[in-house]
Amino acid sequence: MLYERLQELIKKSNKSMNQIERELGYPRNTISSYKRQNPSTKRLDELAEYFNVSVDYLLGRENMPNSDYSDEENELIAAFRMEREDMTPDEQVKFNEAVKDLMKYAKERLNDDSIWKK
Template sequence: MIDFERIEKLVSKSGKSMNEIDRELGYPRNTLAGLRNRKPSIGRLNEIAEYFNVSTDYLLGRKESKNNEELTEEENDLVAAFRMERKDMTKEEQIQFNKALKNMMKVAKDLLNDESNWKK
């Protein structure tokens, strides 16, 4: 059974309501709230874990740590944004998206290292 207290904490931390998150995930209204008394399907459990950037073991109360790795809050935010952006992409689109992001990170690092970009 899912650890509903963990769901509540994750929802609270997100600053959204359960119904807002239901809507973002494409679920019927009160789906998350219904997890208090029902087991989610494996697919739904995975989707919720991805949405909150936590492991399924964390949602099931098996692990104290939210992630496989300990990431900073900023890193968790980026991972969550990454997953949401590629959620509806085909596998091929996801591969292209990943390559584009890697190239953008190289450009961003080059810009960061160029002092002329930061002088006023």
């Protein structure tokens, strides 16, 4: 899915793959290597930023190129998904509940000034 999305974005940019690789400072044939292997997280972020799309769009997790989320929210979503990748469905359910509980706890702590004063 990633390589197909990149091909689509390259075509829309009216640039060649080699030109984009040069602009990003990548070695030749880096992008075409993504037919066979996955890029690093850093490269995914760079490509998403270059094409002004989300990483989730590049990976085929979203069908809309840009989300309505802030950069900070997108980082949290990406971290959440990365942590769940190797979990069983049962573990994912438990993980989701634990994260929801953590968010409630964090929100409650916002009003406790003794935590935030140094």
